[in-house]
Amino acid sequence: MLIVGESLNGTIPKVGEAxxxxxxxxxxxxxxxxxxxxxxxxxxxxxxxxxxxxxNLAWIVGIVQNTVSVPLLIDSANPRALEAALAIHKGRPMINSISAEKYKLDAVLPLVASHDCSVIALCLGDEGIPQTPEARLKLARIVLDRAQAAGLKLEDIYLDTLTLGMGTSDQAAKVTLETLRLVRQELPGVRIMLIASNVSFGMPNRRLLNRTFATMAVAAAMGVDAVMIDVRDKAMMAALIAADALTGKDPYCKGYFKAFRAGKLGM
Amino acid sequence: MSTKEIAEAIEQLEGTKAEELVKKALNEGANPWEILQEGIVKGIKAVGDKFGKGEYFLLELQEGAELAEKLLPLVRPKLTTDQSKPKGTVVMATVKGDLHDIGKNLVIMQLSLNGYKVHDMGMDNPSMNIINKAKEVEADVIGLSALLLSTIPAQEEVIQNLKELGLREKYVVVVGGGATTQKWATQIGADGWGVDAVQAVAVVDRLMEKKGAGK
Structure with a gap:
């Protein structure tokens, strides 16, 4: 399971100020x-x-890559910002994101296809985020077909089935969980990126909801290929390491034992 | 007095109890206007106040509104037409290019529960459609919702179009939504702005009073 840190995000007020x-x-x-x-x-x-x-995006890519050696998930809806960031990125980045929106297919997909990178594909279309698992699956098929037609390999596409906040809809998480199950059945071989923190938007005790939802989502998908979370949340990290093992994605439970010996599983 | 208990049951989000109390009060011959005003409306206001103070979450505000909406049909048929006359007519729309309606729908619910007749135009409405609807239903108020920084200019467009048509003074125009602020509302010449659905009621009440006084 590829673990992506979510926190260098300008829409978080403190980070935006920085x-x-x-x-x-x-x-x-x-x-x-x-x-x-x-x-x-x-x-x-x-x-x-x-x-x-x-x-700003190129500035932040430069600084981060001078500091740490992990690749970056370059997150923007602006093709010019993506292009500038891709030009200076060292190694193989991931792009966040393409979708079934016409604008993304026309302006962002060609950019992704012409670089050596992987990409997040959202179950999102020009009519917004669908409310049913079936409609999200339909959009997943569209964006996967278009991306592969543009030359991307299936293993480089990470599908995000999208999660809305429980703060405004008590059915928000359920739709995502059902979509994950459906996607695993209907689209074998596709990689799944789970982005967990949205689920608790507008709710109290956010970390509890995020963590519970993340483990439920891993179960619904019978394992996910990548997660984007606040990695500084230790209980979340421990829960995901356990969930990865429990869905049979951690051979010999090596990852779990390693985390245990490093004192990362708590208690 | 039972109307107070109705208000309290709504405030505590006890739907079944509130419904029983309303039915009981009606059976006992209580004044339906008082049940509405002192019971249901006060209960909704109390839920709104709790939300405003951060004690209740958004889903609880929604639950309270839905609960009250279930009670209204019990009382409404018993009111005389004069008593059920709305405080004003509102056209509510999410502006062109914007596909978000959660906030708008909450505002509609709160305004309806507080005595306004509200026409819901849904999402992604071109400016002229909103203006034509306002003309058609003889609206007092136009409410414009937009969540995104990229779509709030469409709120300004409606106000500009109203000016060009010489209709600006005819309507109270209020704006709201995630990316909007009081500063933005002032900048584009809107009459009012509110941070959430509960504030929307206070803002519209105040502007309607002002409009009435100016007549």
Whole structure:
């Protein structure tokens, strides 16, 4: 299971301030902390309202890659910002994201296809995020077909079935869990990226919901290939390491034992 | 007094109890107008206050509103037409290019429960459709919702179009949604802005009073 650290994201107010202030030390520390906590890839998002995203995204990619050696998940809806970041990224990045939206297929997919990288594909279309698992599956098929037609390999596409916040809909998590099960049945071979933190938006005790949801999602999908989480949340990390083993994705439970000996499983 | 108990049951989100109390009060011949005003409306306001203070979460606000909506049909048929006259007519729309409606729907629920007749236009509405609807239903208020930074300019477009058509003074225009602020509302010349669905009621009440006074 590829563990991606979510925290270098300009839409988080503190991080946004640091990006606006070009605070190198803040960015370095956040990158180091996440890698130390177990992240094997870091999401970088420079989306701050009213700021120059093209310049800021390249700036943050440069700093993070001078600090840690993990590849980055370059997170932007702006093709020019993606292009500038891809131009300076060392190693093989992942792009966040493409979808079945016309704009993404026209403007972002060609960019992804012309670089050596993997990509997140969202179950999202021009009509927004569908409310039913079947409709999300339909969008997954569209984006997977288009991406493969553009030359991407199936193993480089990580499907995100999307999760809405429980704060506004008590059925939000259930739709995602059902979609994960359906995707595993209907789209064999596709990789799944689980992004867990949205589920608790607008709710109290967010970490409990995030952690419970993440383990349920791993079960619904019978194992996921990647997760994006707050890696500094130790209980979450421990739960995912356990869930990975429990779905038979951790041969000889090596990952679980390693985490145990490193004192990462708590108690 | 039983109306107070109705309000308390709603405030505590005890739907079954509230329903029983309303039925009982009606059977005992209580004044339906009082049940509505002192019981149901007060209960909704109390839920709204708790949400405003951060004691209740959004889903609880929603639960309270849905609970109250179930009680209204019990009382409404017993009111005289004069008593059930709405406080005003509102056209509510999510603006062009925007596909978010959770906030708008909460505002509609709160305004309806607080005595307004609300026309829900749904999402992704071109400016002129909203204006035509307002004309058609003789609206007092136009409510414009937008969640995204990229779609809030469509709120300004509606206000510009109203000005161009010489209709700006005819309607109270209120804006809201995730990316909006009081500053934005002032900048585009809206009459009002609110941070959430509960505030929306207070803002519309205040603006309607002002409009009435100006007549």
């Amino acid at each position: 990006i606006n202030a070009k605070d190198v030390d803040f960015v370095r520390k956040l990158a180091l902390d996440q890698v130390e906590a177990g992240a094997r890839m870091l999401d970088v998002n420079a989306g701050v309202a009213g700021a120059n995203e093209v310049e």
